[in-house]
């Protein structure tokens with residue numbers, strides 16, 4: 676995880692369109708799996724000064740992944756007029772010096788290790804699923820990208836980029852994949868078990884706080900998947916993607 680700060684001092688003729696331009700550019704940041712979060716702030720004393728903070732999964736993900744990826748062109752088209760007004764553009768890493776609150780707790784997505792961690796998790800999970808007597812028949816004939824789609828769903832649920840919503844269709848798309856599948860309780864339980872096995876296999880964080888929050892979502896989500904998949908079920912067709920947090924036990928950062 677690395678934080679980029681970009682400081683702007685805008686020429687008067689470019690001040691007006693700046694925030695609206697960044698508003699549009701932000702769609703590309705939200706869609707990019709390398710971007711964890713961003714915030715644009717305006718100086719209180721000098722309204723021509725701005726600081727943009729962007730948290731990236733790593734400096735390399737930013738410089739190669741994002742700049743070499745499909746979202747950069749749309750992003751850059753919006754901000755190109757303001758490049759000449761940049762005073763500083765630097766990656767910063769955290770130090771142990773933080774306020775009494777220790778800063779905001781990381782998201783479950785950050786704690787897990789970002790997009791890469793969820794991709795590794797789902798690759799391992801579907802290897803186990805396809806070798807499993809109860810689950811393999813349900814997943815026969817999977818699209819080759821299925822594991823990646825489920826990884827982007829999980830990443831979004833746990834506080835990562837909204838890629839599943841932007842590219843795949845959010846909750847309605849996810850729901851539609853489960854309708855009519857008539858998932859049984861033994862299959863649901865096996866799904867959870869194999870996901871936990873995969874978490875061990877790819878070394879997701881094993882601390883009690885992370886695993887409790889992680890399995891909490893799996894229990895909740897699989898029970899909904901089971902009931903929504905029954906013949907005659909009438910789940911809501913539209914709903915937001917859930918955003919799962921730490922619950923009552925935030926991470927121990929002693």
Ligand code: HEM
Nearest residue numbers: 813814824825828843849852858862863866893896897900
């Ligand atoms: C937390 C629980 C679950 C989550 C987060 C989840 C997530 C997803 C997502 C995101 C998709 C759609 C992927 C895409 O866009 O192509 C999907 C499809 C699917 N899921 Fe789940 N799922 C869950 C539980 C289950 C369970 C318990 C089962 C069965 C035991 C199951 C079986 C399937 C099947 C068969 C598909 C469709 C594959 C296809 O033909 O495209 N899911 N799931």
